[in-house]
Amino acid sequence: NAGVTQTPKFQVLKTGQSMTLQCAQDMNHEYMSWYRQDPGMGLRLIHYSVGAGITDQGEVPNGYNVSRSTTEDFPLRLLSAAPSQTSVYFCASSYWGTGGDTQYFGPGTRLTVL
Amino acid sequence: AQTVTQSQPEMSVQEAETVTLSCTYDTSESDYYLFWYKQPPSRQMILVIRQEAYKQQNATENRFSVNFQKAAKSFSLKISDSQLGDAAMYFCAYRTRRSYNTDKLIFGTGTRLQVFP
Numbered sequence: 001n002a003g004v005t006q007t008p009k010f011q012v013l014k015t016g017q018s019m020t021l022q023c024a025q026d027m028n029h030e031y032m033s034w035y036r037q038d039p040g041m042g043l044r045l046i047h048y049s050v051g052a053g054i055t056d057q058g059e060v061p062n063g064y065n066v067s068r069s070t071t072e073d074f075p076l077r078l079l080s081a082a083p084s085q086t087s088v089y090f091c092a093s094s095y096w097g098t099g100g101d102t103q104y105f106g107p108g109t110r111l112t113v114l
Numbered sequence: 115a116q117t118v119t120q121s122q123p124e125m126s127v128q129e130a131e132t133v134t135l136s137c138t139y140d141t142s143e144s145d146y147y148l149f150w151y152k153q154p155p156s157r158q159m160i161l162v163i164r165q166e167a168y169k170q171q172n173a174t175e176n177r178f179s180v181n182f183q184k185a186a187k188s189f190s191l192k193i194s195d196s197q198l199g200d201a202a203m204y205f206c207a208y209r210t211r212r213s214y215n216t217d218k219l220i221f222g223t224g225t226r227l228q229v230f231p
């Protein structure tokens with residue numbers, strides 16, 4: 001049981017490049033979310049999903065796309081990277097049911113956009 | 115919209131002493147959850163403690179306990195017998211009681227805790 005995994009751990013992009021941050025969980029959790037962490041601002045919700053095929057926007061969705069084709073995977077796509085997207089990105093998952101209010105986080109991806 | 119405020123950017127404590135981290139929140143809801151997460155230098159987000167708003171009893175997990183004041187919208191974390199391994203960034207977070215079609219966790223800006231030997 002690996003929990004929530006994220007790849008890559010580190011990534012450097014040039015402005016305008018695209019890439020996908022991968023997130024997978026093996027706990028059969030219905031809910032998955034993406035957050036970004038910037039200095040002095042805590043974690044902010046980018047997008048979330050309440051199940052396969054269902055996604056919704058969070059607080060800071062601009063510049064990011066998501067899709068959820070399976071319960072296990074929830075990739076985050078940067079279509080045209082900008083320096084403002086330099087951040088640490090966390091994926092999290094949780095389940096529907098008693099105790100499911102707690103989110104379990106992946107190890108994070110540090111992204112630098114030059 | 116709900117907000118979470120951590121007014122102490124940094125705190126320090128001597129090993130074996132007790133320290134309290136503050137958190138206040140703003141909401142019009144009556145049913146919700148509150149959390150404290152720890153983020154050590156490894157960057158991993160680790161759940162420290164959770165509190166259900168409809169429970170009056172303060173949550174406790176070993177050396178960690180909370181003082182939950184619902185009317186005052188305050189949720190402070192007390193760390194007793196502080197250890198060097200407690201040094202980390204601590205985040206307070208708020209979550210609406212779950213509904214099947216939404217899933218949002220709102221974080222404060224964090225408090226960096228230093229522990230001195």
